[in-house]
Amino acid sequence: MRNVQIGILGCGYWGPNFVRNFNQINGCSVKYACDLSRERLLHMKNLYPQIMVTRDYKKVLRDNEITAVIVATSATKHFIIAKEALLSGKHVLVEKPITTDLGEAQELIDIAKRKNLKLMVGHTFKFNPGVRKLKALLDASSLGKVFYIYSRRTNLGPLRKDVNAMWDLAPHDISIMNYLLGGNPLAAQAQGERYLAHNLEDVSFITLFYPSKVLAHIHVGWLDPKKNREIVIVGSKRMAIFDDLDAKNPVTVYDKRVMKKIFKQEYESFREFQMIIKNGKAVVPKVKQAEPLKLECEHFIDCIRRNKKPFTDGRDGLEVLRVLKAIDKSLNQGNTKVKI
Numbered sequence: 001m002r003n004v005q006i007g008i009l010g011c012g013y014w015g016p017n018f019v020r021n022f023n024q025i026n027g028c029s030v031k032y033a034c035d036l037s038r039e040r041l042l043h044m045k046n047l048y049p050q051i052m053v054t055r056d057y058k059k060v061l062r063d064n065e066i067t068a069v070i071v072a073t074s075a076t077k078h079f080i081i082a083k084e085a086l087l088s089g090k091h092v093l094v095e096k097p098i099t100t101d102l103g104e105a106q107e108l109i110d111i112a113k114r115k116n117l118k119l120m121v122g123h124t125f126k127f128n129p130g131v132r133k134l135k136a137l138l139d140a141s142s143l144g145k146v147f148y149i150y151s152r153r154t155n156l157g158p159l160r161k162d163v164n165a166m167w168d169l170a171p172h173d174i175s176i177m178n179y180l181l182g183g184n185p186l187a188a189q190a191q192g193e194r195y196l197a198h199n200l201e202d203v204s205f206i207t208l209f210y211p212s213k214v215l216a217h218i219h220v221g222w223l224d225p226k227k228n229r230e231i232v233i234v235g236s237k238r239m240a241i242f243d244d245l246d247a248k249n250p251v252t253v254y255d256k257r258v259m260k261k262i263f264k265q266e267y268e269s270f271r272e273f274q275m276i277i278k279n280g281k282a283v284v285p286k287v288k289q290a291e292p293l294k295l296e297c298e299h300f301i302d303c304i305r306r307n308k309k310p311f312t313d314g315r316d317g318l319e320v321l322r323v324l325k326a327i328d329k330s331l332n333q334g335n336t337k338v339k340i
Contacts, residue, residue, distance in 0.1 A: 004028045004301055007060035007090075009081055010072035011035035011044050014095065014293075018070050019048055021297040028301050032060045057081060061088040068118070068304060071095060074162040079104040082119075086111045091118040093300050096171040097324060098317030100163075105321050109314035118303050120310035121317030123175040127295040129288040130242050130250035134233065135180055137240060137253065137285075144237030144257070149177060150217035151231045154224035164200040166192060166327060169220035174323045175316070176231065177208065177216050184319050185210045188326040189337045195223060206327055209337075249284045 006022050008015055011033050019030045033044040034057045041053040060066055061084055068091035071082050079099040085092050086108065098121045099105045112119035125131050137143055151173045160168050178184055185208040192201035203221035210216060229244035239254045256279055296312075303310045310316075326338040 004067045005031045005065050007032040007066045007069040009034045009057045009069050011040045014072050016047055017293055021294045025298055025301050034060055061085055066090060075100055076162055082108055086117055091304050093120045095122040097321055102321060105318045112314060118310055119314040120300050121312045123312040124292045124296050125172050125176050126179050126312055128292040129290050131176055133251045133285060133287050134240060134242055138180055143233060143235030143240060145235060146214050147234045148215040149233045152219045152228040154221045155227040156224060157222055159222050165202055165220050165222050166204040170218055171320055173218045174320050181210050185323060185340055187337050187339050188323060188330055190327045190330040191335045192331050251285055251287055253283045255281055
């Protein structure tokens, strides 16, 4: 089996995690860590003395031993670096969002197809065992018809300088909701506000309109007293909560619903009903314990070795980007509803 050598381009929060996970895959190793910050490179070198460090990503792309690169830079740099990597013959795993421009995202997809290379987007939560358990419940109709779904992804910081809270956090929830609901929203509406001095929206409240009248709501923000990573699904039969901060029991299913009791009256075609609330037990299904990023990295390498289509390919990244652009337009147009 040919050894797959990796270059990590961008060594911020995810950099060391990528190195750790790729180095744990048989027949795979990280050769380079690249970042503009000398401090981050020193940190990487201290963690992994065997790794080569550089501030010049083009040096990584010129190395014929490098099979694939991970683009984990700021979002505004994704396109130019991913494009150069693909043109250099490297497979690419780019962090979310794929780019900040629809035309650029399509160009990356076209280049990857033309050169028969893998282009994968880091929608890590689609590899999360808890999210996959929710998907299994929905596919089995255990929750019934989905009425609505909402998520909270908040914390006090960290503050970014390149994109607002929506661009930073909402791609996770959009990719999850598209995955769970099996399609893309028809429209988006959003409201956000800039409370700090960095001229970026610190908080956003987003509504997505899916087919069959399914509503989805996303709350993202950097100014919250409590860290939240939660998704709630309300169905006609049952309800479920995914809490990413609960490592042992991330999914809980509630046997709760509202039913109609219909009874006939003696006069002309008049039906009366009363609402009955069922408040049953909560069940905690067993969820496999596994690091989502590790599963993502393993999948990327498997796609390279077996010439498979990535689960979160460039097209998946483009669909999430379409929603992000619609949300952005709604924010800039004063909370208008924007078709996707």
